[in-house]
Amino acid sequence: MKCPYCDNKKTRVIDTSHDMRGGTRRRRVCDKCSQRFSSYERPILATPMLVKQDGTREEFSRDKLMAGIKVACAKRPVAAADIERIAGEVEAELQQLGKAEVKSKIPGDLVIKKLKNLDEVAYIRYATVYLGFDDLESIRKEIDRLLEAR
Numbered sequence: 001m002k003c004p005y006c007d008n009k010k011t012r013v014i015d016t017s018h019d020m021r022g023g024t025r026r027r028r029v030c031d032k033c034s035q036r037f038s039s040y041e042r043p044i045l046a047t048p049m050l051v052k053q054d055g056t057r058e059e060f061s062r063d064k065l066m067a068g069i070k071v072a073c074a075k076r077p078v079a080a081a082d083i084e085r086i087a088g089e090v091e092a093e094l095q096q097l098g099k100a101e102v103k104s105k106i107p108g109d110l111v112i113k114k115l116k117n118l119d120e121v122a123y124i125r126y127a128t129v130y131l132g133f134d135d136l137e138s139i140r141k142e143i144d145r146l147l148e149a150r
Contacts, residue, residue, distance in 0.1 A: 003030035004037055045095045050104040057101065062091050065107060069115070072126035078119050086114045120146055 001011050008030050015027035023042035029035070047060040066087045073083060090110045094102065108130045115123040124143060133139045 001028060001039055003033060003035060005035040006030060006033040008032035047091060047094050048097060048099045048102045050107070051101050052104045058104070060091070060094060060107065062087050065090060065111070068126065068129075069111060069122075072115060072122045072129075073119065076119050076122050078122060082118060086111060086118070089114065116146075 002009050003011055010031040011028045012031060013026050014029050014036075017025045019025070023040060026039045026041070028037055028039060030037075049057045050060055051057055066083060069083050069086055090107050093110055094107060097106075112123065112127060112130060115126050124139065124146070127133065127142060128139060131142075133142065
């Protein structure tokens with residue numbers, strides 16, 4: 001791998017670790033400038049195309065999914081690792097379906113379930129946009145359902 005500091009093509013791996021999703025983190029050192037840096041590798045598996053309600057198709061975007069989750073979790077006691085985990089789990093579940101196309105509702109439903117178990121306020125924020133709550137009464141009903149389920 002090329003050094004990001006001096007563009008030297010000779011670097012050495014000094015440490016390797018693996019995560020639960022099949023990714024590999026490598027700690028590297030440049031033979032020329034001795035700078036250390038990390039690289040992260042993960043397998044690229046096919047994710048299905050998302051079919052939106054209007055029939056258009058869109059590639060699944062982990063970054064777009066994470067952005068939506070981050071907005072819902074803003075200023076909440078939710079660790080960045082939890083957001084990353086949710087996005088990874090949703091992506092993995094879509095890949096495991098083994099389908100070329102899925103309705104765009106599926107990843108949203110998966111996020112909703114995971115946020116509901118993680119942080120109720122983040123869940124309500126996400127649900128407000130995802131489920132299309134357009135008035136306070138529908139939000140209140142959802143909050144009442146959450147409170148009853150406790």
